[in-house]
Amino acid sequence: MAQNRKKTGTRLTGRIVLPGSSSYNMARMEYNRRFSKFPRVIVFCRRTQDVINAVKWARERGVRLRARSGRHSYEGFSSVNGGIIIDVSEMNQVRVDRRRRLAYVQTGNPLARVYRKLWDKRVTLPAGTAPDVGVGGLTLGGGIGLLSRKYGLTCDNLKQVKMVVASGRYGAKTIIANKKKHTDLLWASRGGGGGNYGISTAYTFRVRPIKMVSIYSITWKWRDLEKVFPTWQRWAPSVTNRLTSTIEVAAKQVGTIVSTGQLLGSAAELRRWIRPLLRTGTPVKAMVRTVPFIEATKFFAEGDLNLEPKFKISGAFGFRPLPREGVKIIRDFLSHAPNKHSTVWCQSLGGTGSAVSRVSPTATAYPHRKAETIYELSARWRNNGEQQRNIQWVKRFRRALRPFVVGDYVNFPDLRIKNWPKAYYGVNFPRLKRVKRKYDPHNVFRFAQSIPVD
Ligand SMILES: Cc1cc2nc3c(=O)[nH]c(=O)nc-3n(C[C@H](O)[C@H](O)[C@H](O)COP(=O)(O)OP(=O)(O)OC[C@H]3O[C@@H](n4cnc5c(N)ncnc54)[C@H](O)[C@@H]3O)c2cc1C
Structure with missing residues (x-):
């Protein structure tokens, strides 16, 4: 009262x-x-x-x-x-213990800074591509990127979280969750989503030695969509787990399909792996290079720079390749996109030996372990007058693809998904609610799609 x-x-x-x-x-x-x-x-x-x-x-x-x-x-x-x-963005210390392969990372760090600080010690963390995404929110929801298939999600490498939680009627206190103490909170912090339990201030991650990697990019014209998309979908989960890849289909006005990827291995080996892609359709551009890992992070960051300022995005997971009707839906929607900034983007997550899929769906709060790919349907614009058209387009697109895809990634939240607990958390939702009742019984940490107390 x-x-x-x-x-x-x-x-x-x-x-x-x-x-x-x-x-x-x-x-x-x-x-x-x-x-x-x-x-x-x-x-x-x-x-x-x-x-x-x-x-x-x-x-x-x-x-x-x-x-x-x-x-x-x-x-x-x-x-x-x-x-x-x-x-917490001004809380941005990073300390690396290379011998123990651990990094202490405060949650205010943007990814570019995390990569740079870890690179100074020639180690890294599997995380996302955008340089200014916060490690804070990314980790709590999962964290996917170009090292996912080899080293798992960011949250799979989370050993310990320091969090400020509510205490008593008006208080707050710091707790540390790791494999010995508050194990349930550590479990929930590995994919349960940001903003639900408290405010994390620092993470301890397992880090991996890294030096050189090889990257590729292949561009096709739109006319190859029906060939390239099905080939990529079958190919991406079938290759070595040292190779994680993406494909992005732009709006018809732009008329391109681009696949990129990163291999922990040589350029010669990467050229061998991507042969099936190069033999599909008529690539108009292809690049393969070996670069220091930090250069690769900059290369993949480019896709997230200079985007339109407003956006609506929805996500989903593919457990099997889209059938021909699904690819046709992509063609139809991108043929009638609200503007040239609309895209469908996919990244490989599962398949042969994937570190993401090796973890059980209930071992962490992130349940989508068996998915082969993740989808992102994006509309971007500048002026308010364009908003409704763009939002509706994403909504209709998601609905049309629904027979072929499952759920959504909590880090790609979509307020229009009615049954979001199932979409984001699947079987883990009841346990997430139990953790919520234990650590935030007064529901201090709440927002439109936060985990409820009851
Ligand atoms: C351009 C772009 C590129 C992206 N690329 C990737 C990618 O490659 N891989 C990927 O997995 N995801 C990616 N994402 C999605 C990203 O993971 C989510 O948007 C993530 O939630 C962002 O975290 P943040 O800290 O930047 O955001 P914020 O908006 O600050 O936070 C996101 C959520 O987490 C909560 N939160 C933030 N900090 C804390 C904290 N310290 N403690 C508790 N709760 C907190 C917030 O309250 C909010 O609910 C991308 C997003 C964008 C916009």
Whole structure:
């Protein structure tokens, strides 16, 4: 009850940005400019104590709160009108213990910084492609990328998480979850999604030695779609787990299909692996190169740069190749895309010896272990007038593909999915709710698609 709440109490600490301040506008914006929310305050935390104070401050006043790291939530879940954003992006230490193959990474780090800091010690972590995605949100939802098939998801390499959770009626405290303590919270932090249980401040990851990798890119014209897409779908899960690949079909106005991938191996070996792709249709461009791993991360980051500022995306998993009707749906939708920025993108995840599929669907909160590929249906635009058309296009596209694909990745959230608990979590949802009841019984950490208490 409001009248029972403490009137005075904890003060906010850290860098505090209020409406009216010259930095408020930048501080409030999400990466997806489809959202423009007006929080009551944004606190940029520098120490764990700042996070604890912010959670207490919010609870004492009954103010809604959101955790924020890299701001890349597709549905604007890391901001809130009238509430407090607890931003950890200034908590960005990285320490590497190369001998023990461990890295301590604070959750405010964007991926480019994580890759760079780890590269200094010639180790890495399997993670995503976009340089400014936060390791904070990415890890909690899973974390897919160009090392997934060999080294698993980012969350599979998470050994320990430090998290600020709610405590008692108005409090907050730090806990550490690892294989000895709070194992259920570690389980839930491996794919259960950001923003549900508390605010993580630091992760300890297993890291892998890395030096050179080989990368490829092949481009075809649209007329090869019916040949190239089915070939890639059968090929991508069948190759060595040292090779993870993608395919992106652009809108017909652009008229290209591009497949890229990364092999832990030589360029000569990669050329052998991609032979079936090169023999399909008529490639108009092909590149194979061996590069230092850090250069490869920059190459794959290029696809995520200079995109239109507003977007609607939905995701899904493919457990088997799309049949001919499915490929026809892709052709139809991209022939009538709202603009040239619409795409379908897929990445290989499963198949031969894949580290993602070797883990049981219930061993971590991420259940989609047996999927061969992940899909992303994207529409991007600039002006508000285009919004409805783009959103509707993604909705209809998802619906049309539904007979052939399953679920969605919690890091590609879509507010239009009605049965999102099943789509994101499948069989793991009841257990996630039990963990929620244990660590956040008052449902302090909540948003439109957060794990409920009951
Ligand atoms: C351009 C682009 C490229 C992408 N590429 C990839 C990719 O290659 N691989 C991949 O797997 N995903 C990718 N994603 C999806 C990405 O994993 C999710 O958007 C992820 O949730 C982003 O995390 P964030 O910290 O940047 O975002 P935020 O918006 O800050 O957070 C996302 C969610 O996590 C919560 N959260 C954030 N920080 C914390 C914290 N410290 N503790 C608890 N909860 C927290 C937020 O409240 C919110 O609910 C991409 C997204 C974009 C926009």
